[in-house]
Amino acid sequence: MGSEGAFKSTIAEYLEDLPAQFCQQLFTKPAACLAIFRLLSTLGKHIIMSMLYLDAPIELTDVLQWAKPGKTKSFKSKIHRLRKLRILVENSGKVSLDPMFRQELRNALTGGGDFGSFGIPATTRDLRITEAWLEKYANEKWEAILHFMVGQNAEMPQPSDSVLHILKMSRLMERREGDMRITNSGFQFLLQDVSSQVWTVLLQYLRLAEDQNMDVVEVLNFLFQLVGLQLGIAYRTDRFSQSQRKMLSELKDFGLMYQQGDVFYPTQLVTSLTSAMNAEHTSNNGQVSTTEMSADGYVILETNCRVYAYTSSPLQIAILNLFVHLVSRFPNFVTGVITRDSIRRALSNGITADQIVTYMTVYAHPHMRNQMPVLPITVTDQIRLWENERNRLKPTASYFYKDFHQRQDFERVYKYAEDLGAILWCNIEKRQIVVTPAAHVVIMQYVRGHRKPEQRG
Amino acid sequence: MSEAAEPEASLLVVVLDTNTAAWERCPLQFDRALQQVVIFLNAYLALKPENKLAVIATNKSECRYLYPTEFTDETTIPEMQVYEQFRDVDTKVLTGVQKMIESGSMSSDTPAGIEQGQSQVSRALSKALCYINRGTKASVNKIWPRILVVSVADDAPREYIALMNTIFAAQKLGVLIDVCKVVGSDSVFLQQAAEITGGNYLKVDTQENRGSLLQSLMFTCLADHFTRSMLYSPHNDLIDFRATCFCHKRVVDIGYVCSVCLSIFCKMAPVCSTCKTKFSFKLVRAPSAANGTSAGKKKPPVN
Numbered sequence: 168m169g170s171e172g173a174f175k176s177t178i179a180e181y182l183e184d185l186p187a188q189f190c191q192q193l194f195t196k197p198a199a200c201l202a203i204f205r206l207l208s209t210l211g212k213h214i215i216m217s218m219l220y221l222d223a224p225i226e227l228t229d230v231l232q233w234a235k236p237g238k239t240k241s242f243k244s245k246i247h248r249l250r251k252l253r254i255l256v257e258n259s260g261k262v263s264l265d266p267m268f269r270q271e272l273r274n275a276l277t278g279g280g281d282f283g284s285f286g287i288p289a290t291t292r293d294l295r296i297t298e299a300w301l302e303k304y305a306n307e308k309w310e311a312i313l314h315f316m317v318g319q320n321a322e323m324p325q326p327s328d329s330v331l332h333i334l335k336m337s338r339l340m341e342r343r344e345g346d347m348r349i350t351n352s353g354f355q356f357l358l359q360d361v362s363s364q365v366w367t368v369l370l371q372y373l374r375l376a377e378d379q380n381m382d383v384v385e386v387l388n389f390l391f392q393l394v395g396l397q398l399g400i401a402y403r404t405d406r407f408s409q410s411q412r413k414m415l416s417e418l419k420d421f422g423l424m425y426q427q428g429d430v431f432y433p434t435q436l437v438t439s440l441t442s443a444m445n446a447e448h449t450s451n452n453g454q455v456s457t458t459e460m461s462a463d464g465y466v467i468l469e470t471n472c473r474v475y476a477y478t479s480s481p482l483q484i485a486i487l488n489l490f491v492h493l494v495s496r497f498p499n500f501v502t503g504v505i506t507r508d509s510i511r512r513a514l515s516n517g518i519t520a521d522q523i524v525t526y527m528t529v530y531a532h533p534h535m536r537n538q539m540p541v542l543p544i545t546v547t548d549q550i551r552l553w554e555n556e557r558n559r560l561k562p563t564a565s566y567f568y569k570d571f572h573q574r575q576d577f578e579r580v581y582k583y584a585e586d587l588g589a590i591l592w593c594n595i596e597k598r599q600i601v602v603t604p605a606a607h608v609v610i611m612q613y614v615r616g617h618r619k620p621e622q623r624g
Numbered sequence: 625m626s627e628a629a630e631p632e633a634s635l636l637v638v639v640l641d642t643n644t645a646a647w648e649r650c651p652l653q654f655d656r657a658l659q660q661v662v663i664f665l666n667a668y669l670a671l672k673p674e675n676k677l678a679v680i681a682t683n684k685s686e687c688r689y690l691y692p693t694e695f696t697d698e699t700t701i702p703e704m705q706v707y708e709q710f711r712d713v714d715t716k717v718l719t720g721v722q723k724m725i726e727s728g729s730m731s732s733d734t735p736a737g738i739e740q741g742q743s744q745v746s747r748a749l750s751k752a753l754c755y756i757n758r759g760t761k762a763s764v765n766k767i768w769p770r771i772l773v774v775s776v777a778d779d780a781p782r783e784y785i786a787l788m789n790t791i792f793a794a795q796k797l798g799v800l801i802d803v804c805k806v807v808g809s810d811s812v813f814l815q816q817a818a819e820i821t822g823g824n825y826l827k828v829d830t831q832e833n834r835g836s837l838l839q840s841l842m843f844t845c846l847a848d849h850f851t852r853s854m855l856y857s858p859h860n861d862l863i864d865f866r867a868t869c870f871c872h873k874r875v876v877d878i879g880y881v882c883s884v885c886l887s888i889f890c891k892m893a894p895v896c897s898t899c900k901t902k903f904s905f906k907l908v909r910a911p912s913a914a915n916g917t918s919a920g921k922k923k924p925p926v927n
Contacts, residue, residue, distance in 0.1 A: 201670060201707065212671055213851045219667075220839045238854040275707060276666040278714070285707050397708035441673060 194267040197275035202391035205441035224263035292401035305434035308422025317485040337371040351517025396433040470543040520554035566607040571598040633674035637752040646776040650807035660838035682748035690720030743777035746786035770800040781873025
């Protein structure tokens with residue numbers, strides 16, 4: 168699934184690539200520690216929690232003894248990840264938690280530490296702003312952006328400049344013939360669940376901040392603080408620094424929060440970021456666990472490839488239209504057929520078969536979920552076959568050798584290349600070989616090295 | 625990735641023993657222990673935002689929910705440095721325990737058969753199972769239930785029947801019961817509870833190290849179903865599976881079992897005190913007149 172490469176970089180990977188001193192600064196905030204902790208895998212969390220109240224370092228071999236036989240491998244990889252994140256420190260065979268991280272995670276659990284690290288709630292609030300209202304507000308904002316991406320913005324106002332800028336920077340959209348057009352990665356973006364979409368945007372925002380020479384640690388700390396806020400509570404902005412206010416006003420355009428004077432209300436887009444979807448597991452394969460199933464499923468897929476979707480949302484219809492040949496539309500419901508052409512159109516837009524299957528599984532109608540697997544196998548297999556059909560040709564950079572004068576020359580090079588495992592194609596009768604670019608340099612040296620004695624002789 | 629699917633959320637019900645008489649015998653002070661339990665609760669909530677929690681407190685005369693409760697203290701302004709979800713749990717648990725101790729010291733109506741240093745664990749466990757049953761039915765997604773008993777009080781023999789019934793109910797529901805015994809001797813009943821349901825039994829020696837309650841809780845009782853499948857758990861081979869007789873609440877090696885309701889007695893009785901069955905001695909004695917002992921059949925040793 169090479170085409171998913173654009174989204175492979177998750178927040179966890181981003182953190183791994185941060186320089187050490189940045190991590191240290193990040194760990195000084197309890198909110199950041201808690202948010203990072205929640206992004207880890209279950210086993211990683213367990214390792215941290217087991218060591219959180221140990222004061223002395225313990226032997227790495229002892230830690231590995233916790234695992235049952237056969238599970239040691241995944242245990243080791245988790246420990247390696249924690250070390251890459253600089254949460255775990257190893258010193259001559261003994262491991263311990265990073266002292267700063269340990270201190271601040273303890274603070275997060277016990278309520279010690281800095282004043283206002285989890286936001287400063289406002290004393291007065293607008294009673295009209297309820298959790299339901301915020302949810303509606305955030306969904307409208309977010310869907311407006313997605314609508315804009317699908318190009319159904321006739322009645323919708325255009326998103327703000329900062330939103331457009333981020334969409335363009337992340338190559339989800341590009342400017343073509345004066346218009347903003349959605350790109351291949353944009354199509355993939357649409358098929359992700361909301362929480363991965365928000366992470367994608369936030370990561371892009373981080374990269375943008377780097378380019379603008381903003382303090383990355385401050386941006387990260389601010390983001391993690393937002394993640395730790397509670398839905399439905401008003402928070403004060405008056406203690407925010409200048410740059411934090413700027414970030415607030417930029418992120419506001421995505422519907423991540425609602426601002427009213429010097430008070431803001433985080434929405435579920437940001438408060439649920441560390442839940443449900445584990446950022447470490449974003450788009451790793453087409454498998455969907457039941458927890459990710461959205462509550463408002465609407466798609467019914469039959470074994471004869473017919474699709475019935477109980478929706479009136481133009482956005483959902485537009486997304487379905489990416490890979491379904493829509494036939495008829497009713498006030499609350501659309502029907503369509505999955506055909507070879509409709510799937511091939513989607514594939515040529517860069518959408519993978521797995522993404523299509525995942526999308527339909529996540530948004531499957533509640534009636535569909537009683538069956539196992541959720542989607543009819545005939546259809547999912549067919550979609551994958553249609554994808555394989557397109558992959559019959561694979562372009563690879565290569566070097567083509569031909570016109571060998573002597574049969575021995577050819578055979579020597581052929582044998583050498585074969586030993587390297589570099590032959591992509593060959594025709595022995597015509598004395599032609601195609602090799603990989605990596606091997607080309609080595610083979611050229613080999614050929615030169617052998618030509619000289621021949622010339623002498 | 626060969627990894628199994630990410631585990632679903634858990635539902636943890638903590639049964640907290642607040643028997644003041646029993647805590648007085650404990651080298652670890654009750655308020656210190658309570659703080660450590662609260663940190664453990666926070667750590668549990670920190671694991672996954674979807675994790676559900678309930679706390680039930682029990683003492684010798686009553687048992688009640690500490691969290692979740694309807695009661696909210698509107699007057700307190702949220703503290704600024706605490707994660708909102710933690711603060712809610714912490715205040716409710718702490719004020720709940722306080723109220724319970726206050727009301728407990730005033731009223732002295734103890735149910736018959738429960739002594740000063742004993743608590744109504746079976747009542748709390750039944751409540752916990754009811755809560756879990758409701759919680760798992762209401763939840764759309766799969767949720768893994770388990771119970772943690774933080775126990776200080778001694779076993780109350782009067783509770784044996786009720787406790788065994790709750791343990792088997794838990795086993796049937798697939799609920800793990802973890803037990804953390806903080807003070808005193810091992811609890812025979814709770815050891816069985818942990819063993820039968822597949823949970824961990826943990827005796828914390830608070831004398832040696834004051835912080836060890838929290839560390840033990842974090843290490844053994846925090847892991848969810850998914851993590852437990854990958855880790856070794858502390859195992860106890862020496863579990864006393866002997867039954868307690870229904871008539872004198874004594875632990876017996878060999879006893880008499882009612883052939884109708886399977887009640888256990890340490891002495892022969894003409895009538896079963898549980899189901900009122902009259903044992904027909906003639907019928908039994910006729911074939912085995914030679915040894916002429918048993919009223920019912922002998923209880924086979926349980927392992």
